[in-house]
Amino acid sequence: MSQSCRLPHGGRVQRSAPVRFFFNDKPYDGLAGDTLASALIANGVHFVARSWKYHRPRGIVAAGVEEPNALVQLETGAYTIPNARATEIELYEGLRATSVNARPDIEHDRMAVARYFSRFIAAGFYYKTFMWPRAWWPKYEERIRDAAGLGTVPDTLDPDRYEKTHAHCDVLIVGAGPAGLAAAVAAGRTGARVILVDNQPEPGGSLLWSTDTLGGEPAGQWIRRVTDELATMPEVCVLPRTTAFGYQDHNLVTACERLTDHLPLQQRAGVRERLWKIRARRVVLATGAHERPLVFGNNDLPGVMLASAVCTYINHYGALPGRQAVVFTNNDSGYQAALDLKRNGAQVVVVDPRTRSGSGLSMRAEQAGIRIIQQAVIEHAVGGTRVSGVRLQGHGARLPAGTESLSCDLLVMAGGWNPVIHLYAQSGGKPRWCDQRACFVPDVQVQPQISVGAANGDFSLAQALSGGVRAGIEASAQCDFADVSGKAPAAWATHASTESPILPIWSIGSGKAATRGPKQFIDYQNDVSVSDIHLAVREGYRSIEHVKRYTAMGFGTDQGKLGNINGMAVLAGVLGQSISETGTTTFRPNYTPVSFGTIAGRELGDMFDPIRKTYLYEWHVAHGAVFEDVGNWKRARHYPRPGEDMDAAVARECLAVRHSVGLLDYSTLGKIDVRGPDSVTFLNRIYPNLWDKLKPGRCRYGLMLDENGMILDDGVNLRLAEQHFLVSTTTGGAARVMSWMERWLQTEWPDLKVYLTSITDQYATATVAGPNARKVLQKVCQDINFDKEAFPFMGFKEGTIDGVFVRILRVSFSGELSYEVYMPANLGQHVWNLLMAAGEEFGITPYGTEAMHVLRAEKGFIIVGQDTDGSMTPLDLGMGGMVSKAKDCLGKRSLSRSDTASPHRKQLVGLLPSDPTCVLPEGGQILNAPSTAAIAAMQGHVTSSYMSPILQRSIALAVIKDGLNRMEQEVTIPLPDGRFAQARICSPVFYDPEGARQNVD
């Protein structure tokens, strides 16, 4: 298809580089350098979308990030992007895009009928209906949901990669238009570290196609010279295609750099987008301004376009948006569009509500023979899928004869300018309304930043340049980079032009015109019109936030960049108050949408959270281990042999420990080295039990409480020397306990001379458990006497295994004769192999955490976090005796509070199911008797439950209200299938209650 609206000359498109693309499945040609929007306009395509609610035909309104209408599903399959803005998409060979909100397509949109019902579906209509019959709401909702939403989520995995960069600089400049470039040069010349980010492919902003001269130099040449100079400065970094989307606390600016989306799919490689987290000492915001639409009837027709967009399409892209144009402007900027249109052969009529002013641009328009209808406004536009004409009305004067109606194929709007104050407002600043310029401008600075140029309401080129230079110098000076004399750029002289003031017009006609006449749109994307604001106010929604939320104004993907200020002004008018009193809604990140993938970065999959592996991980893998996640650790849960399920494997592992010997990788336990003259005092304060009398060479179990008296962690602690302990913690609690101890030591007890070192990773631990454990160790370790008397229970000794230093504890979590062998982690594998070899004659069996759990449950040993849950005290566990009466410790006082001291709390007990084959569900609730009532009194719950291979029956641990007083009583546990299991309350020690087994010879 020919580019019927492509101008023969001009623009920054590459005429020698045609690009084939597809829009709504039709092939078109564009040029390299086009955006999708400019290429469509070059092909005469304006009707590109259907609106969200009324499904009205919509066209391209803007030329940048503020575009509300032209949203497309870009590409299909893995590379698809929902809701991409045609005005931001750089054209590439083979691009495919489809309009998002129409089925089957925008021409035949089935929902287009919605516009005829618009009066019944005004703002908030859904709050007033769909309530009867109540049961139908899910059906209504399904339809609503189906109709809503815009683009489609990809159905395949994202093939692209994303990464993140942390950057620090002295001066961050956002925006590389004239103000930003001037600031960058000024700051760069001081030697400050400067980062300049700009969301366009090349720096220059509107100067790229300006006919202005700067210091006598044509704009294009000036840009080249300045950017060349920036490129030679080693401390200056220029990031094109990079959008600063968030201004966070403490001068952190988050920006997204797009690296590959402008390339044809097959040429894309490497990182797609990079998230920059830029911490700047000073920020210069040179983010420009967005032009405001004018609000009149049917101002949403395709072919209705912003004046600045018209200039951009003509001058930057060499595309002519229309041949018969009406320009509706309330300030001088519309005249530039009129001149550009006229110069390129279009017929132009200007409609201006102001009286004739004789200002620079308007005079040039007159001189160019453009017809100007003063003191007139557009009442409404007419047209179907493209604007075909306008109806005018006088504004303080009668219309000249014959001008009530004009026909056109392009309606240009110039309603004034909104400085892009988003980042300023995100930095905490409160914008101030400026009546003279009819816009919100930055006011008091909250974080160290400054706005310059159009972003500051300084719209002329001269102001942009001088403001930019000044800001660049000042920001650098604040970072102690002095302006070395003579290096600061002089203010570049520009052509001065007189301008006559804007005449703000926020909507056309009375409230009746708004509610009864053609819709006057405020927010195109969300179909919010002036009548919706009238309605909201009528119904009592008077705060700007209420109006926003009731009408959905500004909720779109453009976040109201075009419409919000108009909406606020209309609201102010309806309420009869000033815009200043009405205020703005809150500007929040993101300035423009950012891919979730970019924010997620690389920390996905295995890098989502660190994976901790013990020294034996590969050995476990090689021996068929199944792993479980415990904290960050991967722990071997069991080692199934061929044909074994988990139950069989666990039973085999358990019985091996009970009958001969097993070997457990216990390295994940937390280990903290505690030393210093006050170690005993410290442990006495941390733990409820006493540590004074523990002799070096001996171990003792300790429970740790929080200040609320609840169990925080537990472990076996060793006294290595008079002033030296080794504290052990649970696997998941290691870091928490270390931090807990450090905190008390530093903040509350700095007088204690105690030093803590985490040594979890320095030592590997292997537990050798079972009646043959001693024999295995005796084979490999000759320098320790393992005799019963010489090495008693709860003692530990140091020695060597094959020359490797080992510390061996005689402790037992299984009830069997058991030793824990601590060795340097990097030699752990070697010692483990020696233990396996030595145990071979006894059938030594590696066992995992599941068997460990069964073995300890048979003995009634708790696991903190499984049998306790943050609401259990030592008293609840029947361990009240551990709480020393002789001293205070953390949490002790809480134990005597009335509720905590109650003897009727939930207490740890054992449960023996009546049916010994029935393994009670863990987490099963406990009733006094079977109940099918909706609500029944629960007595507690099952915390641990297993089939005990040695007892050949099921056992369980539970916490039950008043449990210690209810021994031998029957309770009921409802099963998931609706049946009920019976069980008898008993001691939690099921096996070897005398403790004889750890004492074997």
Next chain:
Amino acid sequence: MLVIRCPWCGERAETEFNYGGEADIVRPTDAEHLSDREWGDYVFMRKNTLGLHREQWVHSHGCRRWFVAERDTRTYQFKSYEKLGAHAMEKS
């Protein structure tokens, strides 16, 4: 993401630190003799100041030292930092 100045290491990103809540809460040395109410006040009740707040931080991914900072809970700006037991160092 805040910037926090560890009195030992200097300015670092917030991600290196953990927050420790209200500062200057002294653990009673005579807990046994406190009423339930006095004990509960110590364990649970907090000023939760709107405005300048003295609070504890720890440089957990750095020197692991605890320190006290004054921060405005409305603006999140830090006003001063001090080492435990030391005099306040004004933020320059």
Next chain:
Amino acid sequence: MSNRYSIFSLIKNGLSHNEKWGQAWRSPEPRREYDVVIVGAGGHGLATAYYLAKVHGVRNIAVLEKGWLGGGNVARNTTIVRSNYLWDESARLYEKSMQLWEGLSQDLNYNVMFSQRGVLNLAHTLQEVRDTQRRINANRYNGVDGEWVTPEQVRDIVPIINLNTRYPVLGGSLQRRGGVARHDAVAWGFARAADALGVDLIQNCPVTNIRTKGGAVEGVDTGKGFIKAKKVAVVVAGHSSVLAEMAGIRLPIESHPLQALVSEPVKPVIHTVIMSNAVHAYISQSDKGDLVIGAGVDQYTGYGQRGSFQSIEHTVQAIVEMFPTLSRVRMNRQWGGIVDVTPDACPIVSKTDIKGLYFNCGWGTGGFKATPGSGWVFAHTIAHNEPHPLNAAFSIDRFYNGHLIDEHGAAAVAH
């Protein structure tokens, strides 16, 4: 209600160009004295006023709001409604709320778009499986629906989920009656219904002091002068401690920023609410098509309604990890609220030591779902000067006698 909403009123008013709709609520000036002054026109405050008027017949009520009504956390949450809490006390309170939700649109004559699309709480570790099953079993006997779902069932419910995440999905609980509601509409619906019962909703009226005399409340000083009141009920999530200080009361509360974010609107792809504690991901899709995502609470206390970017990053990582095809969907907007967190993650709905002064606070991140239930029990507490059995356990006293209701210690479910 003269201003009754229905399909017929919609048609009738549509035919008259929507020019004849009445006000949803008045904007009165405060009177000098009320029987009950409620401080805070958020969801909970408005609900309290509504139930006080409707259930307890109290007519002379004002709700004072420093800004615009419904502008606090009710306007800033991720709109999740569920009642599958672990402990009896919590489950019964939230279940009362759930039952009120189920008839709320009709009761208020305002469609709050309560959508019972189900809430999935995922379990990623063996301990989470135990905790989840424990909670389901407990819910069963507290009258709360819930069922265990296997990973395969999870995939059937949420086809785009990645079950094999860094911490694989081992199953989860499904509360089918759970879901989401349109949060602003909840505030507006209660406001309109309360106004219709004669409650004065007074916006832009900050309370600057709570006056007491002889251990009893006298009234409040406000931006619009002193307002006398027999009873003052404070329900100002995010600023509870500030109001408590005015009355010389100490609270076990710390206020933290809590952030949330939404994607651009996309066609329906997530049909339920999915919550994962282990990877910190909470997501649902609004009727408008936005993916609504909750972030974690920021570590520091703060009243700024803004939090730190790394909280957003962690949340989005979790979302992409669990729903990898959302990688190319774009985040549109983020915002923050202030949550009042108690040590046991449970609220305080309580009388105070000052006669006639009541506090309702500390809902943490769980306040939205409780809105009707909270209002219901708080209204009862104010009207009878005694807690309802459903909120008796949620007194300030529990922090002194040790009867904590430790949801975050035990529930394996974030709020």
